[in-house]
Amino acid sequence: MAIITIFGGEFTGGEALAEDVSKTLGYRSVGHEQLGKTILSYGKPEAKLNDVLGSDPHWCDRWIQNLLPYRIAIQAAMCEVA
Numbered sequence: 074m075a076i077i078t079i080f081g082g083e084f085t086g087g088e089a090l091a092e093d094v095s096k097t098l099g100y101r102s103v104g105h106e107q108l109g110k111t112i113l114s115y116g117k118p119e120a121k122l123n124d125v126l127g128s129d130p131h132w133c134d135r136w137i138q139n140l141l142p143y144r145i146a147i148q149a150a151m152c153e154v155a
Contacts, residue, residue: 075100076155103154111150117143 077100079091088104095102109119121143 076151103151107154108147108150111153112143112146115146115149117146122147 077091077094077098079087079094091104092102094100105122109122112119112122124143
């Protein structure tokens with residue numbers, strides 16, 4: 074199964090673009106809200122999801138150093154949804 078990831082900051086229309094692409098290709102679209110709900114099922118607060126996904130341009134460094142449990146939870150959530 075192919076997975077396409079579209080990420081754009083707030084107010085960039087990334088989620089609308091993802092919806093259009095998924096409809097055109099016949100794929101399922103998974104947005105921030107669904108990932109947040111799935112993250113909660115792993116016992117991680119949704120607020121951290123916002124931190125990990127990019128309010129800071131150096132999110133990758135923070136992610137690697139401090140948020141490994143959240144990275145694992147996000148990966149598990151994406152795999153579960155897929």
